Amino acid sequence: ExxxxxxxxxxxxxxxxxxxxxxxxxxxxxxxxxxxxxxxxxxxxxxxxxxxxxxxxxxxxxxxxxxxxxxxxxxxxxxxxxxxxxxxxxxxxxxxxxxxxxxxxxxxxxxxxxxxxxxxxxxxxxxxxxxxITERKEAEERRKVSAAMLADEKERLRVTLQSIGDAVICTDAANRVTFMNPVAEKLTGIASGEALGKVLGDVYWAVDEETGQRIGLTRPSAADRHHCDQNARAVLIRRDDTRCSIRQMVSPIMNDHDEFCGLVIVFQDFTDARALQRQLAYAAAHDALTGLANRPSFIRTMEELVDRCRLNGGEHQFMFVDLDHFKAVNDTGGHAAGDALLKRVADAIRNVLGPEDIVARLGGDEFAVILKSGAPARATVAARCIIEAIRNLGFSWDGRPHSIAASIGLAPIRAGCGEVDEIIARADAACYTAKAAGRGCVSAAPDEVSKDEAEPLPLAAAS
Missing domain, CATH: 3.30.450.20 (PAS domain)
Known part of the structure; x- marks a missing residue:
């Protein structure tokens, strides 16, 4: 058993x-x-x-x-x-x-x-x-190689972003900062360690230079998922309220499934370039000697006014101002004396006009004025004030006094007054009438409806 x-x-x-x-x-x-x-x-x-x-x-x-x-x-x-x-x-x-x-x-x-x-x-x-477990080990090795390659690539990107001249900020899908390079730290005034994890608006606040409205940096719509938004007139406002003109480009980060993962904001200090742009724009529109509007910019302004008058009605007054006896100053004192006198004349004209009135130097000793007030009576008074101010300049050069005057022609800017060159020609003709009447006076162009002859209005009539 x-x-x-x-x-x-x-x-x-x-x-x-x-x-x-x-x-x-x-x-x-x-x-x-x-x-x-x-x-x-x-x-x-x-x-x-x-x-x-x-x-x-x-x-x-x-x-x-x-x-x-x-x-x-x-x-x-x-x-x-x-x-x-x-x-x-x-x-x-x-x-x-x-x-x-x-x-x-x-x-x-x-x-x-x-x-x-x-x-x-x-x-x-x-x-x-x-x-x-050979297959598992080979898979692990491939993952290690891939991870090493990914780490190397990430390090190369990090070094690149750390060393480039552009400022870079990255966010996640919740709009929180995940990366800042040194240039971004410098421009925002915020250290990377302090910025990481913060909502973007706590670190980076940009507004439009012209409107002052904030430039929103948020999740893009479905139609704009792959669109890069560029803005060349942005202003970065720092925590201490100092400002920096910037040019920015905002790009969404999308994953393989076309899902939004965050934003990349690349921006540059554009302060000097923006200042240079403004200087160039100013120089292109202003007379280098007097600082008044130059002829091309003044003509553009007149064209806009003429178009508005045609569409909306209203009236403005145009003055053609020509100096009397200016050649004598140039002949005796040279161009330096002439330039100094032109600056004084420009200041004198500006000082007797309102802030909305437009003053330009058309060239040589010829000036132009647009009175934004449409009353013809005011135009005559303003013209006589200009003539009086120029007569009383008391200009002297090398101890020698020079007596100059101005003759002014008036013409209206309104619907039916023709093109800009016609208005200027009409005022120029009126100015010639004033000079023929003895200089130092103002003359209004004939009414284009009645075709009356231009009548000189001597300065004495203003008193």
Whole structure:
């Protein structure tokens, strides 16, 4: 009966072991078993095939598998084996490379456990499994390479953004700052460490130079997901209320799924360039000597006024001012004296007119005025004031006094008055009439409806 019971127990153990081996084999795992009583180590068919050998070819020598381990991995295996045999670990576990029969290396995950020792603690029996993890290791290596390449690329981009001359700020989808380069720190006056994580508006506040309205930097609409917004007239307002003219470009960051991930704001200090633009624009529209509007800009202004009068009605008065006896100043004192006198005349004309009236130097000693008030009576009074101011200049050069005067022709700017050159010609003709009448007086152009002759209005009539 004892013999039958033992045989039944052994049969059950054999059956269980068969099922266990089958399960491991089905999972692609090889099984090894060390039994010093039976002469060494045996390996399952899956185990040996994993390394290109035939069934039973590696059985026997318990240390043979150690010779198949990659030299660089032997220390790892030895340490794991020692730790388990010394009772430091519940299981032996290690990942290492083993040489395939054809010479290439196979990555192995080996798990095992000592299950019997003799009285002196020497190992008698152990069992374990091996799994081919080559594909996993290769995938991990590819990920490592990709991660390293990505890190290198990120570092190159970081160094590039840190070293370029443009200021750069990046945000996430919640409009919080994720990056600032040194130029952005300098222009905003805020350190990167303080800015990171803050809402963009706490770090970067830009307004339109002309309107003063804030330039919003928010999530783009679906239609503008890939649109870069440029603004060459932005002004950056810092925390201390100082301002800096900038040129900015805002680009959305989109991921592979076309989802919005944040913004990149690239901006440059445009203060000097903007100041130069203003200087050039001013120089293009003003007379270099007197600072008055020059002929081209004055003509453009007149054209706009004529068009508005045609559309909306209204009336303005045009004056053609020509200096009397100016040539004598140039002939005796030279061009320096003439230039000094022209500056004095420009100031005198400006000082007697209102802030809305427009004054220009047409060239030489010829000036022009647009009175924004349309009353003809005011035009006559203003013209006489100009003549009086120029007569009383008291100009002298090198100790020699010069007496000059001015003659003025008037013409209206209104609907039906013709083109700009016609208005100027009409006022010029009236000015010629004033000069013919003895100079130092004002003459109104004939009414284009009645065609009356121009009548000179001497200065004395104003008193």
């Amino acid at each position: 004892d013999i039958d019971a033992r045989k039944q127990a052994e049969a059950r153990i054999a059956e269980a072991e068969t099922r266990w081996n089958f399960a491991l084999t089905s999972a692609g795992q090889g099984v090894w078993s060390l039994d010093m009583r039976k002469g060494g180590t045996t390996y399952s068919e899956t185990w040996v095939r994993m390394l290109g050998y035939d069934d039973g070819e590696l059985d026997g020598d318990p240390d043979r598998w150690l010779t198949m381990i990659h030299p660089d991995d032997r220390q790892i295996v030895a340490e794991a084996d020692r730790a388990h045999l010394d009772g430091e670990t519940a299981f032996f576990e290690a990942e290492f490379r083993m040489r395939h029969k054809d010479g290439h290396w196979v990555w192995i995950l080996d798990r095992g456990k000592a299950i019997e020792r003799d009285r002196e603690g020497r190992l008698i029996r152990a069992i374990g499994s091996l799994t081919d």
